[in-house]
Amino acid sequence: MATDHVKVAIVGAGTIGLSFAALHLMKNPNCTVTIYDTRPDLKEYMETKLPEFLVDADVKECTSRVSTASSLAQTVSEANIVQEQGPENASFKRTTWAQIEHYAPQEALFWSSTSGIPASEQSKDMKDQTRLIVVHPYNPPHIMPLLEVVPPPSTSQEVIDRTLEYWRNLGRVPVLIRKECTGFVANRLAFALFREACSLVAQGIVSVEDLDSVVQASMGPRWTVAGPFKSYHAGGGEGGLRSFMDKIGGTVQECWDASDKDVKTGSIVVGEKWQEDVCRQTDEAYGVFDTAERDYKTKAVLEAVSR
Ligand SMILES: NC(=O)c1ccc[n+]([C@@H]2O[C@H](COP(=O)([O-])OP(=O)(O)OC[C@H]3O[C@@H](n4cnc5c(N)ncnc54)[C@H](O)[C@@H]3O)[C@@H](O)[C@H]2O)c1
Numbered sequence: 001m002a003t004d005h006v007k008v009a010i011v012g013a014g015t016i017g018l019s020f021a022a023l024h025l026m027k028n029p030n031c032t033v034t035i036y037d038t039r040p041d042l043k044e045y046m047e048t049k050l051p052e053f054l055v056d057a058d059v060k061e062c063t064s065r066v067s068t069a070s071s072l073a074q075t076v077s078e079a080n081i082v083q084e085q086g087p088e089n090a091s092f093k094r095t096t097w098a099q100i101e102h103y104a105p106q107e108a109l110f111w112s113s114t115s116g117i118p119a120s121e122q123s124k125d126m127k128d129q130t131r132l133i134v135v136h137p138y139n140p141p142h143i144m145p146l147l148e149v150v151p152p153p154s155t156s157q158e159v160i161d162r163t164l165e166y167w168r169n170l171g172r173v174p175v176l177i178r179k180e181c182t183g184f185v186a187n188r189l190a191f192a193l194f195r196e197a198c199s200l201v202a203q204g205i206v207s208v209e210d211l212d213s214v215v216q217a218s219m220g221p222r223w224t225v226a227g228p229f230k231s232y233h234a235g236g237g238e239g240g241l242r243s244f245m246d247k248i249g250g251t252v253q254e255c256w257d258a259s260d261k262d263v264k265t266g267s268i269v270v271g272e273k274w275q276e277d278v279c280r281q282t283d284e285a286y287g288v289f290d291t292a293e294r295d296y297k298t299k300a301v302l303e304a305v306s307r
Contacts, residue, residue, distance in 0.1 A: 020085065
């Protein structure tokens with residue numbers, strides 16, 4: 001899909017909606033963006049908040065291409081792309097997509113930002129269930145390049161191709177996820193690490209702050225230049241990943257077994273006693289977190305590794 005003269009409709013303008021609006025405005029100078037959200041102060045909220053997402057951009061020029069709408073019908077009636085990031089609630093998404101389908105042009109692309117409700121579930125009340133796909137961002141999408149594109153089996157190849165093309169033209173990294181699954185891929189990986197992190201802190205092996213230091217001083221920088229397979233392939237020497245598994249595979253298995261044991265014994269289940277201690281330690285270590293600093297530094301890292 002060409003990136004010129006694109007009309008983007010943003011439905012739901014919370015954390016993710018505003019970030020996506022900023023992304024389109026910054027990366028596609030020829031697009032216009034219409035925002036719809038049920039909050040009563042939408043216009044003022046958008047005028048105050050959106051500029052915070054327009055990092056290193058011409059704020060006046062970008063905001064000249066954005067408007068708010070007072071109804072869903074008005075928001076989507078001329079859209080080429082409808083992107084939904086309302087509440088994470090299956091019945092809201094089902095109802096909303098059926099309405100959007102009714103009002104939007106026949107050729108418009110339909111993307112949901114959901115963290116976990118499959119498109120095949122959200123599209124149940126739509127007449128044409130081949131149109132809707134998930135485009136799951138890694139928060140915040142105006143900084144993070146990844147977009148997980150998760151089509152249900154019914155989706156047409158044309159919808160997938162147009163979606164991938166649009167994001168590639170904007171310099172993002174859309175990755176096609178081949179099957180709908182719980183949490184898609186990025187969160188599955190992130191939460192696997194998070195489970196280990198919580199478990200190690202809960203067992204008193206390491207503090208919250210020291211665990212964060214371990215990640216920031218090792219896997220963090222490594223993974224910006226090579227993912228886990230490439231990293232361990234490099235780490236195995238001449239024999240690559242095969243050699244790595246021959247040499248360290250026993251330790252890898254012991255770590256996996258130890259981790260499985262913690263889950264099986266119930267010592268690392270969400271909502272159990274350990275959780276309060278981990279949350280308290282995190283509050284004490286960081287208090288209220290400055291996301292502006294996080295985003296500024298992440299952007300600088302991404303720029304450095306793309307040289
Ligand atoms: N926050 C994250 O880290 C993250 C990451 C990836 C995906 N997501 C997904 O993005 C979506 C939104 O998440 P969020 O964190 O931005 O939530 P949020 O609560 O910040 O924003 C949701 C917005 O939807 C609006 N809304 C409520 N009812 C509405 C309606 N009927 N029509 C239009 N707008 C309505 C709310 O006013 C609010 O501004 C969810 O599906 C979530 O799973 C979130």
